[in-house]
Amino acid sequence: MITLQILQKLHVKSLLRFKCVCKLWHSLIENPQFIKFYHNSSKSDVNLHKIFITGGECDNDDNYFYSLDTSLQHDYVASLIRPPISRVNLFSRVSFTCSSSNGILLMIFSHDLIVLWNSTIRETRKIPSPISEKKKIERM
Amino acid sequence: MVKLKSNDDKEFEVEEAAVIQSEMIKNMIEDGCATSVIPLPNIDSKTLIKVIEYLNKHINMGKAAETGEEDDLKEFDEQFVNMGWEELFDVIMAANYLNIHELMELCCQSAADRLKNKSVRAVREMLKITNDLTEEEEQEIINDAPWAFEGPEIDDTVN
Secondary structure (H helix, E strand, C coil): CHHHHHHCCCCHHHHHHHCCCCHHHHHHHHCHHHHHHHHHHHHCCHHHCEEEEEECCCCCCCCEEEEEECCCCCCCCEEECCCCCHHHHHHCCEEEEEECCCCEEEEEECCCEEEEEECCCCEEEEECCHHHHHHHHHHC | CEEEECCCCCEEEECHHHHCCCHHHHHHHHCCCCCCEEECCCCCHHHHHHHHHHHHHCCCHHHHHHHCCHHHHHHHHHHHCCCCHHHHHHHHHHHHHHCCHHHHHHHHHHHHHHHCCECHHHHHHHCCCCCCCCHHHHHHHHHHCHHHHCCCCCECCCC
């Protein structure tokens, strides 16, 4: 299918926008097989790889999250990304981060806040902290 | 030599070494179905001329690497896709029908490059797609990733 061949060559930002084109495009882009194929082919394309940088001070708004293109071309882009959840800026600093091979970052903030962040599509999932549960039991 | 006939009844002779880059025609030749003229009912002569130009340039692709002609081919490819939007789509349809993998890749990449920064409205117009999403559905998609709809690069023009 010609549409699919073209969609496979677009960047994530374009794909997320083009879900709005029509129902067919929406279902093609959201199709799990398409996502899997897209992910596998972008893994081998170094131009699509990102370097993720984070840091900042506690108790102020200087937390920063940068995503950098790894391609060493003249038009590489460094973009400032909003922290995955607003609470990060207000109360927390990143105490630990690690990334999986699928481009999903596990971020552990203070206050036992654990978040999985897919920085490519900028979606987050909070996960319940096992530590806080343990603490709760200790307190009881 | 292999003879190809476009849908406006024009015949073209192409070297077998060039034409077998089309999987479809390669299979026809192997099956002994290409003894006379091969009719191509989906391709007009203007598009077929472009396709043949590509096939002739890309004969012996493997040899290009050895003889240092890679840059030459790259430059040819860049020039080749420098065509109008409608024309590009005609070539994509032809490459798809004839099953010419490299040409398909080249032209789809060019189409993607032209679409990547376009607004939703521009994409619909360029590809003549009718929007069948409701306003609510559209808003929901925008709300899921508002950042994908913002940015100085987003281009609402149709060309």
